[in-house]
Amino acid sequence: MTLSADQLAPSPAPPGGLSPAEVPQLVMIGFDDNPAVEPMQWILDHALNLRNPAGGADAATFDGSPVRFAFYSNGTYLDDSPELRTVHYQAWLAGHEMTNHTHHHYHGGEFTLEQWVEEMELCRLSLVACGIPNEAQRGFRTPFLEYNDATFAAARQLGFLYDTSIEEGYQPDQDGTNFLWPYTLDHGSPGNQATTQPGDLKRVQNHPGLWEIPLHVFLVPPDDRAAEYGIEPGLADRMAAYIAANGGWEWSAETRKISGLDWNVMEAAGRDGPEFLAILKHTLDLRLASNRAPLMVGAHTALFPADEPDRREALEAFIAYALEHPEVRIVTPIQLIKWLRDPVALGR
Ligand SMILES: [Zn+2]
Known part of the structure; x- marks a missing residue:
């Protein structure tokens, strides 16, 4: 497989000429950092017996396949803990x-190519030491x-298939119903261009064949849908007030868009499990009712410790909610790219 074989331009339309009504709603959950055994074991145990909707038993659309996640781990934690290495290996086996x-x-926004390569290489070796092969x-x-153009040059140099660091959906004309499908970085990144100025360090040049699985913004439910999600109206205003009071960044309750990471919702905006769940459900519902752009939920196992049961319940409830929809498939990013390369309709 060569990277340059892949070429897919950014588009709100599904690939392969398929209509939104025909395609699976692909959902991914990617957990970052993973420094601790217990919360990682919790989500692995939860996934054990989860299966995607049975559909027509077509493997090409992941009908009935086991629900599996992605884990983006830091080597430094793995090097310190034989127990953590074992959990990583078992997760890979599963x-x-x-x-x-x-x-x-580290903060890498101003890293050189050499620094990115070193950080990626060291992590790769730590994962190999867990028993997870390079390939x-x-x-x-x-x-x-945090990225710059050298991030993607380094990722290509080391043969990565995809990156999932670029945010999409802050474009003013995008509202959760017309998000871009994943794309290759042959002509840069629309999400990046929407958030940076020409010449900015973060500006992404062309990296043909490298997939970008965007981290789209989450959408906060509007007040007229709060009851549907079991929350009090005014969620966006509560988030804006919390962020302002806690020295956060400038956040607009108008657009109701927030970075698609659990940290931003639960920590930076101070939301509890039920409100996090409402945001996840609403974000998925908008896609299900529109173009079914794949959804990557950015998460951190460390934000789901045993003493935060409402957070655990929220994520478990979101997974259950997603799987209630016959068109949803929870997949890994590698499975997503497999489908993008050869898009197949549900129930063909
Ligand atoms: Zn991280």
């Missing part, structure tokens, strides 16, 4: 995607979603 989030979790480590996510 079919989860185990891959790279740099070794040290199984196909994806990369940057710490803090």
Whole structure:
């Protein structure tokens, strides 16, 4: 397989000429960092017996396949803990995607190519030391979603199949119903262009054949849908107030868009499990009612410790909610790219 074989332009339309009504709603959950055994074991145990909707038993649309996640881990934690290495190895044996989030979790926005390569390489070796072979480590996510053009050059140099660090959906004309499908970086990244100025360090040049699985923004439910999701109206205003009071960034309650990571919702915006669940459900519902752009949920196992049961219940409830929809398939990013290369309709 050569990287340059892949070429898919950014588009809100599904690939292969398929209509939204025909395609599976692909959902991924990617857990970053993974420094601790217990919360990682919790989600692995939860996945054990989960299966995707049975559909027509077509493997090409993952009908009835086991529900598996992606883990973007830091090598530094693995090097310190034989128990954590064992959990990573067992997760890989169980079919989860185990891959790279740099070794040290440094801020890398101004890294050189050599620094990115070193951070990726060290992490890769730590995962190999867990028993996860090089060829199984196909994806990369940057710490803090901080990247520059050298990130992608390094990822290509090391043979990664995809990156999942670029945010999409902040474009003013996008509202959760017309998000871009994943694309290759042959002509840069629309999401990047929407958030940076020409010449900015973060600007992404062309990296033909490297897949970008965007981390789309989550959408906060509007007040007229709050009851449907079992929450009090005013969620966006509560988030804006919390962020402002806690020294956060400038956040607009108008657009109701927030970075698609659990950290931003639960920590930076101070939301509890039920409100996090409402945001996840609404974000998925908008896609199900429109173009079915794949959804990557960015998460962190460490944010789901045993003493935060409402958070655990929320994520478990979201997974159950997604799987209630006959058209949803929860897949790994490698499975997603397999489908994008050869798009097949549900129930063909
Ligand atoms: Zn991280």
